Amino acid sequence: SVIIPSTDLHPIPLPTQCSEENCPDLECAICFSQFNNVFRCPKMLQCKHTFCLECLARMNVKSAEPNAIQCPLCRSFTPLPSLGLPKLATDSDVLSYLPAAMQRVYSIRFLRSKGKLEVKRSTDGQRRWPRQSLTSLRSINRSLDVGIPSGSAEGHGQSRGTVCSLTSHPVCRALLLTSVVMMMVLLTGVIIFLLTYHR
Structure with a gap:
């Protein structure tokens, strides 16, 4: 289980200027968890539907097509960026409604072969992250298991009897x-x- 900053443990109060009509959904449509700036970062597909990074990673490890994500809502495909799943566009509208401590998104790497999401370690952390973010980084797990890739997706499952x-x-x-x-x-x-x- 992932320990996340305390700001994510309580429902996020909606800003006063946000009405139900113009306010983005602050929960992932797959897992119904609130978005944050780590593993549940709001990632937007080409079809403009937004899901958390964790759910997209879980979908990808089970997919027979490792280089694209199929939207669970409209079924359209989004090719993955050359640097991987975490480099999908972050939904800035959703991010703007998160608490101030979550405005800066952590740098995450996706190790598909190991079924892991990991927070990248920064050598120049003091310059890249404000003190508040560094404090919250210590309160989260640095990696998350999202499942073992399926044999067919790795290209060797079907060739073996x-x-x-x-x-x-x-x-x-x-x-x-x-x-x-x-x-x-x-x-x-x-x-x-x-x-x-x-x-």
Whole structure:
């Protein structure tokens, strides 16, 4: 579980000038969690629908198309930037309604092969981040597991046979070996029975 800054633990009060008609949705339409400036950063697809980075990462690791995201609302595809999922456009309208401490978005990297989102460590942190942001950075986890990529998405799942993929797991390998031994014992028993019966 991810520990997030205390400002994210309570519902965000809507600004007084914000009416329900013109105020953006401050919750992700997939997980219904409130947006923040870390792993739940509001990312906008080309179709203008906005979802949190965490949900988009979870979708991407399970997708057979690792270089694009399909919008869960309108089903249109958004090609991913060359530098990866975190470089999708951040929805500045949503960001502007978040508390002041969340106005600056953390730099995140997405390690798809490991199924992880990570906060980048900055060597010049004092220059890049104000003191308030550095304090909140210490109160969050620096990485988040979003799931293991599917075999087909990595390009090797379909090329391997079913038996091959089963034997890559120790439990399956043990069951397969036990089944072979049992079949051999049974076959030996049948042969001995037939030889004895014919006498």
